[in-house]
Amino acid sequence: MVKNDEILSEEEQHFAGAGRVYYFDVVIDSGKGAILTDVDGNEYIDLLASASATNTGHAHPKIVKAIQDQAEKLVHYTAAYFASATEAKLANELVKLAPGNPDDWMVVYGNSGSDANDAVIKFARGYTGRPNVVSFVGAYHGSTYGSISASAVSLNMSRKIGPLLPGFYKVPFPSPEKRLAGESDADFVERMFVAFKEPFENYLPAEETAVIMVEPIQGDGGIMAPPAGYWQKVAEFAHEHGILLAVDEVNQGYGRTGTFWSFEHFGLEPDLIAMGKSMASGMPLSAVLGRREIMQSLEAPANVYTTAGNVVSAAAALATLDVIKSEDLVARSAKLGEVAQKFFNHEKEQFDFIGDVRLYGLNGGIDIVDPQTGLGDEQVTNTIIYNLFKNGVLMISLRGSTLRFQPPLVIEEDDLQRAFTIMHQVFDDFAKGKLSEPNGRHHIGW
Numbered sequence: 001m002v003k004n005d006e007i008l009s010e011e012e013q014h015f016a017g018a019g020r021v022y023y024f025d026v027v028i029d030s031g032k033g034a035i036l037t038d039v040d041g042n043e044y045i046d047l048l049a050s051a052s053a054t055n056t057g058h059a060h061p062k063i064v065k066a067i068q069d070q071a072e073k074l075v076h077y078t079a080a081y082f083a084s085a086t087e088a089k090l091a092n093e094l095v096k097l098a099p100g101n102p103d104d105w106m107v108v109y110g111n112s113g114s115d116a117n118d119a120v121i122k123f124a125r126g127y128t129g130r131p132n133v134v135s136f137v138g139a140y141h142g143s144t145y146g147s148i149s150a151s152a153v154s155l156n157m158s159r160k161i162g163p164l165l166p167g168f169y170k171v172p173f174p175s176p177e178k179r180l181a182g183e184s185d186a187d188f189v190e191r192m193f194v195a196f197k198e199p200f201e202n203y204l205p206a207e208e209t210a211v212i213m214v215e216p217i218q219g220d221g222g223i224m225a226p227p228a229g230y231w232q233k234v235a236e237f238a239h240e241h242g243i244l245l246a247v248d249e250v251n252q253g254y255g256r257t258g259t260f261w262s263f264e265h266f267g268l269e270p271d272l273i274a275m276g277k278s279m280a281s282g283m284p285l286s287a288v289l290g291r292r293e294i295m296q297s298l299e300a301p302a303n304v305y306t307t308a309g310n311v312v313s314a315a316a317a318l319a320t321l322d323v324i325k326s327e328d329l330v331a332r333s334a335k336l337g338e339v340a341q342k343f344f345n346h347e348k349e350q351f352d353f354i355g356d357v358r359l360y361g362l363n364g365g366i367d368i369v370d371p372q373t374g375l376g377d378e379q380v381t382n383t384i385i386y387n388l389f390k391n392g393v394l395m396i397s398l399r400g401s402t403l404r405f406q407p408p409l410v411i412e413e414d415d416l417q418r419a420f421t422i423m424h425q426v427f428d429d430f431a432k433g434k435l436s437e438p439n440g441r442h443h444i445g446w
C-alpha cells in the first residue's frame, strides 16, 4: 500500500468528515513556491494556493526565516493582556493599507477569517446600536455562528445546526447567470438593485440595519463580481441610511485580484475591512481594519481571543507584506492574470463545455457546462479536476461546476504554462471521450 493511502485510511478512523471537503486521496508533505509534493513523492502544480491562503507561495525563505527568528525569541504571549513588539509593529503597518489617512483606522486581531467577520458584526452593531446584518446570497464569510449566519453558499452550512443568529438577511447577488438574454449592464444593475432594495421597502427597516457585508468579488460563490456601477449603488444606499459598509477581503485581498484589495476595482470606501488567509501566508491570523470611531465603540473584553495576534503569525504577516512589495506581487497577479485570461478565452473558443470565464488577476472562476442546456455540469467538472490531479495539477471546484483558479502569485511562468498545457490536454481528452471519471468512495466538492 502506498503511503498516501495508508495515512488516509488511518486518519479516516478518527477525522470527522465535517472538517474537510473531499476532493482527492492525497496527503501533502511539502511545498516550495507553487509546487507541492505528496508523501509518495508525487509533484503537483498548485492552482489553489491553499484556498488563496498562500499568495506568497509555499515556504518562502523570507517568511520561513521571519517565523524561525520570532519563534526563537517568543512563540506566544497573549495580546489579550500584553502587547508584544512584533504584533504592535504589524498593527502600525496594517493601518497603512487602509484607504486615506492611516490615523483614521484601528485594528483588532483574530485567528481566522471567520472570527474577523464576527468582529465586523460586533463592531457594526456596537457602533450603530442597530441589530440587523445584510449580506448576499452566494457569500461565504466563515464558519463560526456569526459568520455562518451571514453566509449563503452551501446548505450543509446551515443544515441541522440551526437556528442561526437572528437579525441576518440575505439579498440576491448579481451573478452572471441571473442576467437576462440581451440585457445591458445598466439594465441588469438596475434590476438587481431593485431586488436589493425590496427587503428594505417591505420588512427590513434601513434605520435598524447595522451593516451590509460584501465580498466585492465573491470567492467561494464562483469568483464573480457584479457589473460596474452596482456596488456604488449599494454603497450610496448604505451611506444614505447610516448603514456601515464592510468588505470581506479574506479570500480576494492581498494582491489576489491584481490590486491589493478587491474593493479597489469598484472605487468603494468601506468602513470595515476583514482580512485573513494570505495575510500571514497561511499562518493562523486575521484582522479587521475599521474606522477609528467604529473601533472605539466597544470596550474590552468585547473581542479578545487568547491566540489572536500571535507573534509568530504576526512576524509571518510582516514578512508577507515585505515579500508582496519587494516581489511586486500585486502587479505580477495582474500581469499573469492577463496570460491566464488569454488561455481560458482560447480554450472556451475550442470547447463547448467551457461556459463563463471570469478572471480578476491571477484568480478565476471557469464554468463547466452542459453544452445542450448551458447549465453547470458537476460530473464533468469532477472528471476534469480528477484528471488534472492525475496529471500533476492540483485544482478544485467552486459550487460544483466552476473550476477554481487561484495559484500562488509567485508561480513561475514556466510552471503556469506547464499547467495550461496539461489542462488543454485534459480538456481535449474529455472532448474526445477519453477521460475516466473519478472512482472515489466520496462525494467530490461542496
Ligand SMILES: Cc1ncc(COP(=O)(O)O)c(C=O)c1O
Binding pocket: 051, 111, 112, 113, 114, 115, 117, 140, 141, 142, 143, 215, 219, 220, 248, 249, 250, 251, 252, 276, 277
Ligand atoms: C471571503 C471569505 N471570508 C471568510 C472566510 C473564512 O475564513 P477562515 O476559513 O479562515 O475562517 C473565507 C474562507 O474561505 C472566505 O473565503
